[in-house]
Amino acid sequence: MTVSLPPQSEQHTPSLQPTGWLRYFSFSVDHKVIGLQYLVCGFLFYLIGGALAGAIRTELASPMSDFMPRDVYNQVLTLHGTVMIFLWIVPVVNGAFGNYLIPFYVGARDMAYPRLNAVAFWLIPPAGLLLISSYFITGAAQSGWTAYPPLSITTPASGQMIWILSVLLLGGSSIFGGINFIATVLKLRRPGLKLMQLPMYCWAMLGTSILVVLSTPVLAGTLILLSFDIVAHTGFFNPGLGGNVVVYQHLFWFYSHPAVYIMVLPAFGLVSEILPVHCRKPLFGYATMVYSIMAIVVLGLVVWAHHMFTSGTPPWMRLFFTIATAFIAVPTGIKFFNWLATLWGGRISLNSAVLFSCGFIVNFVLGGITGVALAQVPFDVHVHDTYFVVAHFHYIVYGGTVFVIFASIYHWYPKVTGRMLNEPIGRLHFLLTFIGFNLCFAPQHWLGLNGMPRRVAEYDPQFAFINQISSVGALLMAISTLPFLWNVVASAFNGEIAGDNPWKALTPEWLTSSPPPVENWVGEAPLVEEPYGYGVPIDQIDLKATSGRDLWSSGK
Amino acid sequence: MILVLGGLWIGQNINLLPVDASANAPVYDELFRVLFSIGTILFVGIVGLVVFSLVRFRRKPDQLGDGLAIEGNLPLEVFWTAVPAIVVLFVGLYSYDIYDRMGGMTPLNHGMDHGGMQHSAADHKAMEGMDESDAMAGRVWGGIGNGSAISTSAENAVAAVPIEVTAMQFAFLFRYPQGDFISGELHVPAGQPVSLRMEAKDVIHAFWVPEFRLKQDVIPGQPTVLNFTPTRPGTYPIVCAELCGPYHGGMRSSVVVEEPETYQAWFNANNKLNVADA
Ligand code: HEM
Numbered sequence: 165m166t167v168s169l170p171p172q173s174e175q176h177t178p179s180l181q182p183t184g185w186l187r188y189f190s191f192s193v194d195h196k197v198i199g200l201q202y203l204v205c206g207f208l209f210y211l212i213g214g215a216l217a218g219a220i221r222t223e224l225a226s227p228m229s230d231f232m233p234r235d236v237y238n239q240v241l242t243l244h245g246t247v248m249i250f251l252w253i254v255p256v257v258n259g260a261f262g263n264y265l266i267p268f269y270v271g272a273r274d275m276a277y278p279r280l281n282a283v284a285f286w287l288i289p290p291a292g293l294l295l296i297s298s299y300f301i302t303g304a305a306q307s308g309w310t311a312y313p314p315l316s317i318t319t320p321a322s323g324q325m326i327w328i329l330s331v332l333l334l335g336g337s338s339i340f341g342g343i344n345f346i347a348t349v350l351k352l353r354r355p356g357l358k359l360m361q362l363p364m365y366c367w368a369m370l371g372t373s374i375l376v377v378l379s380t381p382v383l384a385g386t387l388i389l390l391s392f393d394i395v396a397h398t399g400f401f402n403p404g405l406g407g408n409v410v411v412y413q414h415l416f417w418f419y420s421h422p423a424v425y426i427m428v429l430p431a432f433g434l435v436s437e438i439l440p441v442h443c444r445k446p447l448f449g450y451a452t453m454v455y456s457i458m459a460i461v462v463l464g465l466v467v468w469a470h471h472m473f474t475s476g477t478p479p480w481m482r483l484f485f486t487i488a489t490a491f492i493a494v495p496t497g498i499k500f501f502n503w504l505a506t507l508w509g510g511r512i513s514l515n516s517a518v519l520f521s522c523g524f525i526v527n528f529v530l531g532g533i534t535g536v537a538l539a540q541v542p543f544d545v546h547v548h549d550t551y552f553v554v555a556h557f558h559y560i561v562y563g564g565t566v567f568v569i570f571a572s573i574y575h576w577y578p579k580v581t582g583r584m585l586n587e588p589i590g591r592l593h594f595l596l597t598f599i600g601f602n603l604c605f606a607p608q609h610w611l612g613l614n615g616m617p618r619r620v621a622e623y624d625p626q627f628a629f630i631n632q633i634s635s636v637g638a639l640l641m642a643i644s645t646l647p648f649l650w651n652v653v654a655s656a657f658n659g660e661i662a663g664d665n666p667w668k669a670l671t672p673e674w675l676t677s678s679p680p681p682v683e684n685w686v687g688e689a690p691l692v693e694e695p696y697g698y699g700v701p702i703d704q705i706d707l708k709a710t711s712g713r714d715l716w717s718s719g720k
Numbered sequence: 721m722i723l724v725l726g727g728l729w730i731g732q733n734i735n736l737l738p739v740d741a742s743a744n745a746p747v748y749d750e751l752f753r754v755l756f757s758i759g760t761i762l763f764v765g766i767v768g769l770v771v772f773s774l775v776r777f778r779r780k781p782d783q784l785g786d787g788l789a790i791e792g793n794l795p796l797e798v799f800w801t802a803v804p805a806i807v808v809l810f811v812g813l814y815s816y817d818i819y820d821r822m823g824g825m826t827p828l829n830h831g832m833d834h835g836g837m838q839h840s841a842a843d844h845k846a847m848e849g850m851d852e853s854d855a856m857a858g859r860v861w862g863g864i865g866n867g868s869a870i871s872t873s874a875e876n877a878v879a880a881v882p883i884e885v886t887a888m889q890f891a892f893l894f895r896y897p898q899g900d901f902i903s904g905e906l907h908v909p910a911g912q913p914v915s916l917r918m919e920a921k922d923v924i925h926a927f928w929v930p931e932f933r934l935k936q937d938v939i940p941g942q943p944t945v946l947n948f949t950p951t952r953p954g955t956y957p958i959v960c961a962e963l964c965g966p967y968h969g970g971m972r973s974s975v976v977v978e979e980p981e982t983y984q985a986w987f988n989a990n991n992k993l994n995v996a997d998a
């Protein structure tokens with residue numbers, strides 16, 4: 165889709181790098197090229213992951229295991245989770261938007277380590293292909309994206325080993341990216357730009373990258389131990405050799421709970437960029453937004469055992485992790501109230517970017533509420549490992565993060581290509597996605613509460629009808645990508661010309677041409693001290709132009 | 721106001737759960753209703769605000785100017801930090817209380833006298849120190865209730881029915897040590913505490929009875945316990961809830977809750993010890 169960009173203006177300047185469309189297939193060190201490489205590559209994997217989801221929902225349309233063999237079902241399930249997390253969400257919200265936007269936001273011409281950046285990206289396609297090819301070569305891993313031993317030790321070793329290898333490569337890529345973001349935000353700021361003047365996405369990426377750098381190495385270590393258990397028959401996690409299977413779960417979730425924030429904090433940042441522009445209002449509560457990101461980072465590191473309430477955990481641990489988990493809702497809530505206050509009293513353009521952002525707010529709030537409920541041990545004891553949990557995290561990961569990815573594509577497409585996306589098709593895309601998503605996942609709450617466990621290929625026939633509703637929702641979601649794909653491809657050729665700053669935004673990426681030149685700005689980088697300086701101060705409101713209700717509403 | 725009342729009404733009157741069939745299920749349902757009410761209030765409130773803002777503050781064709789330049793409002797921000805904090809604290813304490821009533825906070829390894837290991841309850845202080853090494857074989861690693869077959873004084877000293885659960889790919893086996901026989905179906909007497917001691921042979925499984933609102937992983941190498949008191953006679957599904965291999969979805973069994981007399985008859989019919997003793 166982005167391969168078909170209109171020719172760039174920088175072609176007069178001699179360059180060692182390939183120019184034109186070829187650079188998107190090269191080892192480019194331009195952060196904008198790398199960002200788009202992440203985005204397009206991630207999207208291709210999203211289509212693969214989506215096809216796998218389609219296979220899962222087809223199997224579940226009937227209570228019998230009749231669409232594919234049971235072990236293939238488990239492979240599909242494992243691939244779906246791994247692809248969606250490690251090849252779509254994480255690379256796109258971090259790698260794609262982070263690379264494209266962060267240098268602009270800090271006023272730099274590129275990331276701190278451009279070459280490391282390119283290496284980080286180029287680890288992804290081979291790792292992804294390796295993972296997918298394992299299905300065709302030896303059969304993919306069958307133990308879910310969590311790969312709990314002893315199941316992961318006893319299922320066919322080759323598939324599991326390839327899974328470990330590719331997750332290690334992807335983890336490496338993510339660590340390289342994280343280091344680069346931290347260095348860029350802290351060290352490459354343009355002189356005169358203070359930390360508390362940065363756009364919120366920089367803070368979100370700083371927090372995320374801290375989590376990446378602290379927790380991903382733990383996952384890497386754990387998976388290496390697991391691979392020793394598989395190939396060298398060591399006994400770290402093998403109860404037959406005196407190992408302890410629950411230790412693996414602790415180590416795994418020490419990474420994987422922070423990982424859920426690695427998937428959602430950048431989305432929080434992106435929404436904070438999108439809403440003020442289209443509401444023509446400053447971002448409400450900048451400082452509390454920053455503090456709540458940091459609070460989420462700290463708390464996010466000490467809640468992992470809420471995934472293990474029914475494992476072999478002693479009572480005191482269950483209590484501690486309940487309280488810690490529930491408290492994450494406080495900083496998260498602050499962010500949501502701040503967005504609501506940003507909407508309040510604005511002049512909101514109801515375009516696709518805003519619709520997807522508001523869809524995100526609605527979906528995430530539901531996912532957050534079920535999250536707080538799941539944090540309560542007695543509640544979780546009933547619904548752990550059921551479709552209730554499946555519903556919870558899809559509300560967060562899809563309803564939250566994927567909605568934000570779409571919002572961001574609608575928002576930044578004009579910058580990247582110089583052309584606008586088609587609005588009516590965009591709204592149709594939103595409508596189909598929103599309805600399809602809720603139809604697919606809302607009923608799963610009920611399934612979980614009433615006795616359907618997750619990761620099953622066959623189930624009690626009493627649940628057939630609700631599962632069919634869910635499958636119809638999934639079909640709708642699949643259909644909803646068609647108008648999107650059409651829109652993105654067609655608009656690249658004959659979309660309306662956008663101009664440099666179609667949204668009249670103030671953040672630095674808009675203060676240059678669309679698409680931007682290789683060096684980001686011709687001449688010096690602009691110093692943006694108030695990235696959210698929209699709006700009319702209350703005392704300057706033209707009284708004649710506003711109604712009494714406007715004044716009343718500003719009193720909130 | 722309407723929102724709060726509506727939320728409470730929905731929380732109290734919409735039932736999303738299956739029937740309750742154990743002593744802790746009504747307690748669980750109480751917690752569920754509280755969480756459901758709070759959740760409904762919050763969700764409807766926020767969705768209402770979003771929709772209201774989108775309609776009320778949308779840009780009308782003739783409006784060219786910006787919105788209001790409100791950058792923050794300290795009292796408001798303090799308010800929406802404090803209120804959720806209080807709510808989650810309340811919910812946390814409340815669910816702690818619920819969990820305690822379910823027996824979840826009972827120390828796991830006090831007074832173990834299971835599986836032939838005789839320890840007097842009096843020296844459990846000493847035992848705590850030895851947990852790691854000496855008592856390894858009898859140690860309980862997790863679960864709800866303690867590993868003891870005899871309920872402690874607090875529970876009017878009714879003897880709990882001890883049952884040993886073994887999970888394997890892809891079935892549950894229930895051994896009744898008092899009768900030395902094995903059954904593929906779990907039979908329990910209504911109104912009497914039951915103590916399951918569970919261990920897996922191969923991979924991790926989980927024992928879940930939706931109608932009891934109880935679940936506990938069954939782990940190889942780490943025995944766990946699950947104590948409960950069934951209340952409502954009937955047959956309910958036992959579901960494996962932890963991915964354990966290709967036939968995970970088919971790994972099911974049932975629990976039959978019977979009137980004590982029926983249970984006793986079933987037990988006597990299967991009892992091997994009696995036959996041998998007589
Ligand atoms: C309000 C904040 C949140 C709370 C309190 C919360 C709580 C929980 C709890 C307690 C579980 C474990 C449920 C179980 O397995 O029994 C869980 C599962 C999960 N959550 Fe959340 N969560 C929150 C937000 C998030 C976010 C932001 C994400 C991701 C972006 C997320 C993704 C997940 C995933 C992927 C799982 C399932 C993991 C698995 O078993 O495969 N959650 N959540």
Ligand SMILES: [Cu+2]
Binds near residue numbers: 470
């Ligand atoms: Cu978590």
Ligand SMILES: [Cu+2]
Binds near residue numbers: 968
């Ligand atoms: Cu199973």
